[in-house]
Amino acid sequence: MEMLRASAFDTREATPDVSIVMPCLNETQSLPHCIANARDALDRIALRYGLSGEIVIADNGSTDGSQSLARSLGARVVNVSRKGYGAAIIGGFDEAYGRFLVMGDCDGSYDFTDSVAMIGRLLDGAELCMGSRFKGGIAPGAMPWKNRYIGNPVLTGILNLFFRTGISDAHCGLRAIRADAYRTLGLDSSGMEFASEMVIKASLKGLRTAEVPATLSRDLRDRAPHLRPWRDGWRHLRYLFMLSPTWAFGVPALALMGVGTLILFIAALHAFGVLQGEARFGTSWTILSTFMVTTGHFAALMALATHLYGVKAGFRRMRSVIRRLENVLTLETALLSGVGLMLLSALSLMGVGIWWGAHGFAALPTNLPLLAAIGLGVIGFQNALGGVLIAVIGGHETRLTAHPTSQPEAVFPLSIAA
Numbered sequence: 001m002e003m004l005r006a007s008a009f010d011t012r013e014a015t016p017d018v019s020i021v022m023p024c025l026n027e028t029q030s031l032p033h034c035i036a037n038a039r040d041a042l043d044r045i046a047l048r049y050g051l052s053g054e055i056v057i058a059d060n061g062s063t064d065g066s067q068s069l070a071r072s073l074g075a076r077v078v079n080v081s082r083k084g085y086g087a088a089i090i091g092g093f094d095e096a097y098g099r100f101l102v103m104g105d106c107d108g109s110y111d112f113t114d115s116v117a118m119i120g121r122l123l124d125g126a127e128l129c130m131g132s133r134f135k136g137g138i139a140p141g142a143m144p145w146k147n148r149y150i151g152n153p154v155l156t157g158i159l160n161l162f163f164r165t166g167i168s169d170a171h172c173g174l175r176a177i178r179a180d181a182y183r184t185l186g187l188d189s190s191g192m193e194f195a196s197e198m199v200i201k202a203s204l205k206g207l208r209t210a211e212v213p214a215t216l217s218r219d220l221r222d223r224a225p226h227l228r229p230w231r232d233g234w235r236h237l238r239y240l241f242m243l244s245p246t247w248a249f250g251v252p253a254l255a256l257m258g259v260g261t262l263i264l265f266i267a268a269l270h271a272f273g274v275l276q277g278e279a280r281f282g283t284s285w286t287i288l289s290t291f292m293v294t295t296g297h298f299a300a301l302m303a304l305a306t307h308l309y310g311v312k313a314g315f316r317r318m319r320s321v322i323r324r325l326e327n328v329l330t331l332e333t334a335l336l337s338g339v340g341l342m343l344l345s346a347l348s349l350m351g352v353g354i355w356w357g358a359h360g361f362a363a364l365p366t367n368l369p370l371l372a373a374i375g376l377g378v379i380g381f382q383n384a385l386g387g388v389l390i391a392v393i394g395g396h397e398t399r400l401t402a403h404p405t406s407q408p409e410a411v412f413p414l415s416i417a418a
Contacts, residue, residue, distance in 0.1 A: 018045055018053035018119060019098030022106035023088030026064045030220040031057075034106040035073045041102075041112035045119050057106070058092030060084070086194025090187055093179075102176045108220035109142060110174040114212070118176035121210040127181040128202045130167050131174035131214025142216045155237060159196060162244040163203040167211050171195045174214045181207055186315060193239040200243050204316040245310070249303035256296030263289035264368070271366045283367055290371045294378040301386035304329075309393050334387020341380025348373035 020038045024031070035055055042053035055075040059067050060083060067077045080091030093101050100122055104110040114136065118129040138148065156170040173195065184205060189197045202209055241248040267286050269275040281289070310316035322329065352369050356362075364370065 015097050016054040017051035017098055018042060018100045018102060019056050019093075019096035020053065020102045020104065020112060020115070021056045021058055021089060021092035021096055022104060023060060023085055023092065024057050024062060024066050024070070024106050025060045025088070026062045026066060027106050027221070028062075028064045028066050028069050030108040031066060031069055031106055032073060033108050033220055034104075034112070035070065035075050037108075038104075038112040039074070041115050044113060044116045048116060049119060049123060051100070051119065054097060056092050056096050058088040058095075060088040060091075082190060084190035084194075085192050086187070086197070087190040089194060093182055096179070099179045100176060101179055101182055102174075104174040105219075109217055111215050111217070112174070114174060114214045115176055117212045118174075118210075121212060122176055122178055124210075125208060126210035127178050127207040128198070129176045129210045129212060130169065130199070131172040132167070132169040132211050133172050133214055133216040134169050135211075136213030136215045138216045139218055142218045155196070155240070158237070158240055159199065162240055162247050163200050165199055165203045165209065167199065167209065169211075169214075170199050172214055177202075184314075186313070189239070191235055193235045196239050197243075200240070201315045204243070204310070206317065243310070243315075245303045245306040249299045249306065253296045253299035253303055256292040256299065258296075260289040260292030260296060264293070264371075268368055271368055286367060286371055290375045294375055294382070297379050298382050298386075301382060301390075305386065305390050305393055308390060312393060329390075331387050331391040334383050334390070338380045338382070338384030338387065341376045341383065343380075345373050345377030345380060348376065 020042065022034060022038070027034075035057075038055045042055070045051050045053060057066070057070040057075045057077045058080050059070070059077055060080050067079070070077050078092050078095040080088045082091065089103050093103070100119055102112070102115045102118065104112055104115070110131075114131060118131070121129040133143070134152075143152075152169065152171055156168065159165060159170045160167070175198070177198070181202075185198065185201045185207075187194065187197055187201065199209075263281050263285055266275070267281040267289075270281075304322070307316070307319065307322070311318050348369065352364070352373060356364065
């Protein structure tokens with residue numbers, strides 16, 4: 001066993017296959033247990049799969065001597081100056097030598113021997129393997145009730161709805177990923193939302209994802225955890241919407257335009273005498289519905305812009321429906337349609353003014369022509385400006401859906417500041 005252990009940790013002789021990375025901030029109380037547990041996991045990985053390994057402590061500015069303690073216990077310490085849980089994991093992953101990367105907290109709550117099965121799934125072809133505490137077991141008192149019964153189920157449910165990941169525990173801190181797959185994701189979140197970012201971008205990139213049971217125990221620290229449930233829960237939730245143009249913009253756009261158009265259509269049927277009886281939608285409703293249609297159109301443009309940004313940045317694929325419309329979605333089309341609608345709006349307003357003057361400037365019998373003219377002008381203006389915005393996002397290409405010719409940058413402006 002000692003020979004296996006030496007081969008598993010001696011990075012001077014050969015590059016290790018597996019790197020277990022732990023973020024660390026003042027963890028002298030739990031480090032001995034976690035490093036010993038990770039050493040046990042790597043010994044099991046060596047026995048079962050013949051893979052060597054290393055333990056990497058990604059220190060995030062500890063002041064209690066965690067660095068020297070970790071080194072004395074045989075781990076390699078990487079100093080990460082950028083603050084935050086996600087920043088520490090990214091810093092550790094970037095400096096890890098292994099082609100398989102395992103992440104887990106160093107507070108004693110995770111059992112690193114659960115990662116043995118994860119490495120097996122990666123060897124079988126998976127690119128990301130998640131742990132599931134709900135399948136593996138949660139010890140009494142290991143997870144606050146609001147996290148177990150509200151936070152995790154709600155956020156995991158929303159994530160699965162938005163991104164169709166099909167996993168049961170999106171926020172399990174024990175997971176494994178192939179190093180080459182990790183590098184394609186361009187992860188950038190500094191805080192706890194890093195857990196969601198990895199799963200979301202893995203789904204958008206189409207990585208093969210597996211899931212194995214993982215256990216959660218009470219942590220070994222005598223202080224409060226770094227996690228702040230309400231603050232970090234909100235960070236996760238807003239990140240889900242930031243990376244989902246469909247739900248952040250597309251669904252509201254469809255709802256607003258659909259309801260607004262329906263109201264205007266019914267009001268028009270009454271105005272032209274097609275529908276008899278008392279009109280259900282008067283002036284106030286038609287003004288509101290015009291606002292809904294124009295706002296919905298703006299939201300649709302934002303959905304398209306943010307989707308194309310995701311494609312440009314490299315963490316999502318082009319939707320097939322947009323790909324089929326690529327010959328229509330051009331800057332010239334946007335500008336021509338915008339100018340055309342604004343001219344039509346101006347002519348309509350002139351027509352309304354002429355009719356108004358010819359009838360002694362009396363009150364209009366219906367405000368629908370005026371609202372239609374205003375709506376056309378607003379939508380035209382939005383088309384023109386939106387086309388320029390999307391062209392800028394696309395790299396000043398003529399086609400708004402043009403693919404980048406080079407590899408996407410590794411830094412994504414969608415990451416959330418603390």
